[in-house]
Amino acid sequence: FHSAVLLCQDDSKTYGLLLGIRAEESVNRYRSVARRQGDNWITPSQVKPNVYLCRPIYDWTVRDIWTATYKFGWDYNRSYDKMTKLGVPMRQQRVTVPFHQLTYVNTWYFPKIWPEFWERALDRVPGARAAVLYNHTSLYSGIGRPKEGYTWQDLIRYYLSRWPPRERKILADYIQSLIRSHYRYRKGPIPEDEPGYMVTWKRLALIAKQGDFEQRNTMYTMLRSGEGEL
Numbered sequence: 001f002h003s004a005v006l007l008c009q010d011d012s013k014t015y016g017l018l019l020g021i022r023a024e025e026s027v028n029r030y031r032s033v034a035r036r037q038g039d040n041w042i043t044p045s046q047v048k049p050n051v052y053l054c055r056p057i058y059d060w061t062v063r064d065i066w067t068a069t070y071k072f073g074w075d076y077n078r079s080y081d082k083m084t085k086l087g088v089p090m091r092q093q094r095v096t097v098p099f100h101q102l103t104y105v106n107t108w109y110f111p112k113i114w115p116e117f118w119e120r121a122l123d124r125v126p127g128a129r130a131a132v133l134y135n136h137t138s139l140y141s142g143i144g145r146p147k148e149g150y151t152w153q154d155l156i157r158y159y160l161s162r163w164p165p166r167e168r169k170i171l172a173d174y175i176q177s178l179i180r181s182h183y184r185y186r187k188g189p190i191p192e193d194e195p196g197y198m199v200t201w202k203r204l205a206l207i208a209k210q211g212d213f214e215q216r217n218t219m220y221t222m223l224r225s226g227e228g229e230l
Contacts, residue, residue: 008051016042016054023058062090082113099125107131143206152192152201159208170213175204 008015041058045051057065069076083093086109094106098121107128111118121128146155156175160168182190182199193202206212 008048011048011050013050015048015051017045017051019053019055020057021055022060024061066090079113083109086112099128099131107135143202143209152205155205156201156208159205163211167211167213171208171211174212175207178204178207 041055043053045053077095079095080093178199191197191200193200
């Protein structure tokens with residue numbers, strides 16, 4: 001991104017950088033386009049005043065993407081066909097860096113779609129085999145309700161207490177920022193777990209449990225499990 005901005009050298013011209021991000025993809029991307037009430041798909045760059053960031057598909061759903069691909073005959077990566085044949089839900093289909101905080105949940109189908117690549121990965125990537133074994137267990141997905149007599153806030157404090165001081169502060173600050181964001185844009189209290197809400201107590205507890213240091217993995221986990229939607 002910054003390299004692209006630096007290519008816009010002529011200050012007498014106005015440039016527009018087209019970005020393919022969608023609000024549905026993560027909390028951070030949703031927040032980046034929800035800060036403005038109007039024209040939130042095109043915003044001035046903070047790097048250069050004559051460069052604008054344009055997000056023409058910011059409000060597209062994954063279904064919109066495939067509808068347009070079919071309607072206009074756009075080319076696409078055929079790996080998606082293999083994922084569909086395996087029964088991978090549309091929202092979970094990703095062709096991206098395989099071993100990443102966001103994508104480890106999809107490693108279960110790597111051996112089936114790209115077997116030769118997977119055999120090489122097992123020899124070169126520490127933890128690759130463990131990712132397949134545990135990515136669908138409670139270690140990485142889902143969270144239960146607080147025990148009787150305890151609140152979601154108690155559960156959040158418990159999970160935060162298990163982190164080292166530095167990581168604990170990062171997560172606590174992030175959770176506080178999401179709480180402030182809720183009251184800035186929503187009327188009423190934070191729901192326990194309500195589809196259509198970006199901030200719920202269940203989601204905040206999941207952040208405290210999993211350690212969402214890139215501030216986006218929790219949204220992907222919720223969409224993957226069908227527990228939330230934009």
